[in-house]
Amino acid sequence: MSLEQLKSSRFEEIIYDNCDPCLVIFSRKDCHVCKEVVPMLDELKPQYEGKFGFYYVDVEEDKTLFQRFSLKGVPQVLFFSEGEYRGKAAGKVEEETIEEKIAEVLGL
Amino acid sequence: MVSSYDLIIIGGGPAGLSAAIYGGRAKLKTLVINKGTIGGLADTTREIVNYPGYKHVSGPDLMKDFQKHAESFKVEFLKEEVISVDFSQEEKQIKTKKGKEFTAKAVILACGSEPRILNIPGEKTLRGSGVAYCATCDAEFFEGEEVVVVGSGDQAIEEGMYITKFARKVTVIVLHDEGILDCNKVSAERAFNNDKMEFVWNSTIEEVLGEENVSGVKIKNLKTGSSSELTCQGVFFFVGMIPSTRFLNDSGIEMDKSGYIPVNDRMETNLEGIYAVGDNRVKYLRQVVSAAGDGATAAVAAERYIEEFSEFNTTILQNDKKILLLFINVLVNESLEFSTLLETILHENSNEYKLLKVDMATKKNLAKKYEIEKVPAVVVLDKGKVIKKLGCSMDKEKLIAQLYSIPIL
Numbered sequence: 001m002s003l004e005q006l007k008s009s010r011f012e013e014i015i016y017d018n019c020d021p022c023l024v025i026f027s028r029k030d031c032h033v034c035k036e037v038v039p040m041l042d043e044l045k046p047q048y049e050g051k052f053g054f055y056y057v058d059v060e061e062d063k064t065l066f067q068r069f070s071l072k073g074v075p076q077v078l079f080f081s082e083g084e085y086r087g088k089a090a091g092k093v094e095e096e097t098i099e100e101k102i103a104e105v106l107g108l
Numbered sequence: 109m110v111s112s113y114d115l116i117i118i119g120g121g122p123a124g125l126s127a128a129i130y131g132g133r134a135k136l137k138t139l140v141i142n143k144g145t146i147g148g149l150a151d152t153t154r155e156i157v158n159y160p161g162y163k164h165v166s167g168p169d170l171m172k173d174f175q176k177h178a179e180s181f182k183v184e185f186l187k188e189e190v191i192s193v194d195f196s197q198e199e200k201q202i203k204t205k206k207g208k209e210f211t212a213k214a215v216i217l218a219c220g221s222e223p224r225i226l227n228i229p230g231e232k233t234l235r236g237s238g239v240a241y242c243a244t245c246d247a248e249f250f251e252g253e254e255v256v257v258v259g260s261g262d263q264a265i266e267e268g269m270y271i272t273k274f275a276r277k278v279t280v281i282v283l284h285d286e287g288i289l290d291c292n293k294v295s296a297e298r299a300f301n302n303d304k305m306e307f308v309w310n311s312t313i314e315e316v317l318g319e320e321n322v323s324g325v326k327i328k329n330l331k332t333g334s335s336s337e338l339t340c341q342g343v344f345f346f347v348g349m350i351p352s353t354r355f356l357n358d359s360g361i362e363m364d365k366s367g368y369i370p371v372n373d374r375m376e377t378n379l380e381g382i383y384a385v386g387d388n389r390v391k392y393l394r395q396v397v398s399a400a401g402d403g404a405t406a407a408v409a410a411e412r413y414i415e416e417f418s419e420f421n422t423t424i425l426q427n428d429k430k431i432l433l434l435f436i437n438v439l440v441n442e443s444l445e446f447s448t449l450l451e452t453i454l455h456e457n458s459n460e461y462k463l464l465k466v467d468m469a470t471k472k473n474l475a476k477k478y479e480i481e482k483v484p485a486v487v488v489l490d491k492g493k494v495i496k497k498l499g500c501s502m503d504k505e506k507l508i509a510q511l512y513s514i515p516i517l
Contacts, residue, residue: 030245031242031245032245034245035145036143036144036145071236072342073237073238073240073245073249074245088236090235090237091236091241
């Protein structure tokens with residue numbers, strides 16, 4: 001997997017200090033839907049190099065993060081820009097949905 | 109660029125992987141195209157206790173063994189989604205979402221199934237915000253909360269019990285009368301003895317309530333017609349499966365109204381060289397063991413089909429002489445006598461024909477191709493093209509006349 005895994009402190013840094021536009025997938029190892037969505041993001045990532053960040057949070061390792069966003073399931077892809085939460089996509093999302101959402105966040 | 113294979117298997121669950129093992133072992137150039145994780149639905153099963161040889165194994169572990177086994181026979185794997193197919197030619201064509209193109213001599217459809225969606229208000233919009241389909245993935249998010257489970261099959265009851273490890277209370281909404289569950293007896297008994305499990309009978313759900321997150325469900329009693337609301341923070345749907353065969357809608361493959369593919373005992377579909385195995389076909393038992401059996405059957409049928417056609421192509425299409433394709437059946441004496449007569453005639457006359465005997469019992473595909481239903485039958489071919497079918501008379505003169513166009517005296 002080429003997505004950088006974020007722990008709590010690094011999460012703060014990327015999302016709120018750097019304020020870069022990015023997405024974060026909340027996932028866990030034994031979730032079969034996650035196993036479909038994560039590789040899709042993996043493949044999409046190079047197209048957005050330098051423009052849009054792709055990150056990964058393991059909910060088993062970082063419970064505080066998913067509790068903070070009161071998430072009720074994985075996988076969920078959360079979008080951020082300028083330090084603000086900009087929406088999410090839950091479940092088995094398609095590549096197109098992610099691309100559209102990124103375009104929306106980037107204001108394209 | 110188009111890549112060619114002998115056998116392409118769409119789907120990498122137990123049926124597809126078993127077909128791959130048999131295909132690889134038969135030295136067919138075999139490719140498995142699978143869109144998700146290898147193992148299909150079995151990969152999402154926590155424990156499997158009825159696959160022969162494995163007393164107790166997890167779904168993912170068993171499926172890894174299947175895959176390794178297939179890889180040991182040089183089967184190739186591609187993680188991609190097939191979006192369209194063209195099965196009308198002898199070389200079957202397959203296109204993936206990323207634009208890759210493949211051809212294969214035979215194709216095995218092992219696409220499995222996916223959870224059915226009820227299409228009720230709130231089900232889609234609250235997905236991931238309390239609406240869930242996988243207990244292993246999401247049960248933990250409902251620690252100390254109240255959860256509703258819809259359905260009463262094996263999956264609903266077993267997953268429901270798993271959720272009680274986290275949730276304070278699990279309410280199961282069941283279509284049937286009190287005490288009747290669709291699941292196996294052992295699970296039913298365990299569920300009834302589980303203090304955290306409650307049941308609402310004769311009912312279904314008509315709406316998932318909540319703005320940001322699930323706040324409850326609207327339950328409809330099917331006997332009285334009355335509706336009631338139940339507060340909960342999560343809803344897990346286990347309302348059965350539908351076959352993942354929508355991408356085949358325009359392929360000419362026959363399907364029943366639910367999308368399942370009917371096959372015969374060789375796993376053949378209505379299209380030549382196309383087979384369907386596992387959960388996406390019409391069948392009685394949907395288990396790993398029966399899926400594996402399907403895969404083996406289809407791969408062997410596909411292997412014979414491919415062999416017949418390659419033999420046909422080399423010996424028939426590329427022959428300078430005219431071919432007499434003689435269909436016989438060793439159990440039908442008349443066809444054997446006719447065969448002897450025909451050989452005698454060819455021996456006594458000029459050498460412009462090559463005789464090829466086809467045993468109907470094993471070469472079913474050739475018989476089908478030339479629409480042969482009874483033996484003996486003779487098809488005359490020139491460079492693979494049908495010139496005529498002979499009237500199979502035991503009268504030697506008549507037969508000679510048909511072969512050498514000599515008018516009967």
